[in-house]
Amino acid sequence: MHRRHLGEVFRRLARQKESEIEEGHLMADHVHMMIAIPPKYAVAQVVGYINGKSAIHIARHFGERRRNFVGQHFWARGYFVSTVGRDEEVIRRYIQRLENEDRQQDQLRFG
Numbered sequence: 001m002h003r004r005h006l007g008e009v010f011r012r013l014a015r016q017k018e019s020e021i022e023e024g025h026l027m028a029d030h031v032h033m034m035i036a037i038p039p040k041y042a043v044a045q046v047v048g049y050i051n052g053k054s055a056i057h058i059a060r061h062f063g064e065r066r067r068n069f070v071g072q073h074f075w076a077r078g079y080f081v082s083t084v085g086r087d088e089e090v091i092r093r094y095i096q097r098l099e100n101e102d103r104q105q106d107q108l109r110f111g
Contacts, residue, residue, distance in 0.1 A: 006054070013053050017046045023092050025099040032095045034088075043081050051079075 003026045014021050014035055023034040037046050082091075 006058070009054055009057050010050060013050045014046070017041055017049055019046050023095040025095050025102065027098065027102065032098060034091055034095060047079055047081070 006026060007021075007024060010024065010031075010033065011021050017037070019035050019037045019041065021033050021035050023032075025032045035046065037043055
């Protein structure tokens, strides 16, 4: 799966809920995102929307096109949420560090 493509899918879905992904990184088995969500939306509403719609997109574009994927689960049910205030920069650096570490691991593996 192409990270850049999926990142754009996440950004487009967030914008549909008037939200913006400010930082993000796709790990091998999970995703880190810092999302600015307007107060009129519940966090669970935006995260659920992004999870559901991105799973449908992935199934249609990368899965078996013949299958309907009804009842299938792509993302895990749980997620972690924290509000960002004075620790915003710490969270940004954490996500960026993960991205850099992942990039270095890819270079070691693939030369």
